[in-house]
Amino acid sequence: MKAGDWNYEIFWKEAMNQLQEEISEQEFLMWFRNMEYLASNDSQIVVSVPSTFYKDQVNQRYLRKIESKLFELSGHKIALVFNIQQKEAAKAAEQVDHPAERREQAAERQKASPAPRKGKRSQGQLNGEYNFERFVRGENNDFAYMASYAIARNPGKAYNPCMIYGGVGLGKTHLLQAIGNSSYQEFEELKVVYVTAETFTNEFILAIKENTSHRFKNKYRSVDMLLIDDVHFLPGKVETQEELFHTFNALYDANKQMVFTSDRPVSELKKLSDRLRSRFERGLNVDLQPPNYETRIAILKKKIEEKKVVLPEEVVELVCQNIKTNVRDLEKALTKLIAYAELVNKTVTLEIAQRQLKDFFTEYDQKNVTIDLVQRVVADYFGLSLNDLKGKKRNKAIAFPRQLAMYITRDLTEFSTTEVGLEFGGRDHTTVMHSCQRIDDRIKTDPTLAPAIQHLTRSIKEYRSPT
Ligand code: ADP
Ligand code: MG
Numbered sequence: 001m002k003a004g005d006w007n008y009e010i011f012w013k014e015a016m017n018q019l020q021e022e023i024s025e026q027e028f029l030m031w032f033r034n035m036e037y038l039a040s041n042d043s044q045i046v047v048s049v050p051s052t053f054y055k056d057q058v059n060q061r062y063l064r065k066i067e068s069k070l071f072e073l074s075g076h077k078i079a080l081v082f083n084i085q086q087k088e089a090a091k092a093a094e095q096v097d098h099p100a101e102r103r104e105q106a107a108e109r110q111k112a113s114p115a116p117r118k119g120k121r122s123q124g125q126l127n128g129e130y131n132f133e134r135f136v137r138g139e140n141n142d143f144a145y146m147a148s149y150a151i152a153r154n155p156g157k158a159y160n161p162c163m164i165y166g167g168v169g170l171g172k173t174h175l176l177q178a179i180g181n182s183s184y185q186e187f188e189e190l191k192v193v194y195v196t197a198e199t200f201t202n203e204f205i206l207a208i209k210e211n212t213s214h215r216f217k218n219k220y221r222s223v224d225m226l227l228i229d230d231v232h233f234l235p236g237k238v239e240t241q242e243e244l245f246h247t248f249n250a251l252y253d254a255n256k257q258m259v260f261t262s263d264r265p266v267s268e269l270k271k272l273s274d275r276l277r278s279r280f281e282r283g284l285n286v287d288l289q290p291p292n293y294e295t296r297i298a299i300l301k302k303k304i305e306e307k308k309v310v311l312p313e314e315v316v317e318l319v320c321q322n323i324k325t326n327v328r329d330l331e332k333a334l335t336k337l338i339a340y341a342e343l344v345n346k347t348v349t350l351e352i353a354q355r356q357l358k359d360f361f362t363e364y365d366q367k368n369v370t371i372d373l374v375q376r377v378v379a380d381y382f383g384l385s386l387n388d389l390k391g392k393k394r395n396k397a398i399a400f401p402r403q404l405a406m407y408i409t410r411d412l413t414e415f416s417t418t419e420v421g422l423e424f425g426g427r428d429h430t431t432v433m434h435s436c437q438r439i440d441d442r443i444k445t446d447p448t449l450a451p452a453i454q455h456l457t458r459s460i461k462e463y464r465s466p467t
Helices: 009-022 025-032 052-074 088-097 099-112 142-153 172-186 197-209 213-221 238-253 274-282 293-306 313-322 327-344 350-367 371-381 386-390 396-412 417-423 429-445 449-463
Strands: 036-040 044-049 079-084 162-166 192-196 225-229 257-262 284-288
Touching: 009 025, 009 036, 009 044, 009 052, 025 052, 036 327, 044 052, 044 327, 052 079, 142 162, 142 172, 142 257, 142 284, 162 172, 172 192, 172 225, 172 257, 192 197, 197 213, 197 225, 197 238, 213 238, 225 238, 238 257, 238 274, 293 313, 293 327, 313 327, 313 350, 327 350, 371 386, 371 396, 371 417, 371 449, 386 396, 396 417, 396 429, 396 449, 417 429, 429 449
Parallel strands: 044 079, 162 257, 162 284, 192 225, 225 257
Antiparallel strands: 036 044
């Protein structure tokens, strides 16, 4: 067998499936949600983990188990190799959950990012790699870029507040942090705070618990620039919204700059208090759209240049033709190709790229399924209205389709049980888990159910709006 023929992703997936059955859902989500298969050769499988902390924990708790599964599946020893790749959300969450890890993470981050240029300052919470120079402009993001740039030049004066919204992986965090990085370097005295809405919430909860809310208030009300990422996390969190509302007013009255990001327009954020909504809508609202083909090529080429690797033009085109809406996925595909090339020490040809990314492209295809689409197709199939499907009624004729829709949503999309619950009339994540379990059980006893699910799944994929 040639080196290029090794592909143990299938064993990896199966080992993960088995493990998922053996440990609790919470445990599985905790340790394996952020782990992704990257590449393999005849004796190794490389997977990504978000930090050294994860790596050590997984090593300690699960390595033997996983490697013995891989041994059983493949008939020989395959070692697991971890490749550390930090993600923003994971970083933020870990800082709250494991304060002791903070120093280690900061050190790690410093190693990973290039040394700050002379004369330039950078700040703990901000990742210096997210700057304006590295952001590729296109018609999809130019307005948001220019607004962000203007804010960084003129904090508190240009557009205040500003809301940047757009789908996942389109550069919201990048722009938000670029504003922070740039103005932090430009204005010596400026006190910049970047925080995700999730961290803000967790800190607030902790402050209440520990009776230190005055310190929390002081911290956020004394900044010159407040950057809050992913405010779509706030809906439903009543007290945190209340606190943010007051923070907003204090900063606004003092002409301090505020920038927020959200994965959808403010008008579509449900369960947000009216007064916070009106604050968010007060300033400039700019959107980020998916990049078109030319912009995707430009972005990918820039990433290739930054990573100092060489990829043939046709491979670049292949990736950009297949991955259409999301810069993060462009990066993932690139990481995968680079990991593979390093592992087998070969140049990536078109053929190799096609083979290596095949599953990725298929999986990616499935990602464009929305919860709304699943709900529509399932409601239609059972002759129900969308309102009924999402509503409160609990009679069997509605409850079963609803459970089925949740089950299919979990199967076809990457939304968490919390997110799915929210879209199904604000139900709790345990309800979603319970529904999926019910359907799983029924599949075992009702032979007509699996074909019905297959039919629905096919219809959903066919309906999927062209991208
Ligand atoms: P979001 O916060 O919208 O989910 P991110 O800002 O995290 O997305 O972007 C995902 C990845 O894509 C990041 O690594 C970011 O640097 C990169 N990225 C997004 N848009 C661009 C762009 N226009 N030019 C260069 N890199 C980009
Ligand atoms: Mg983000």
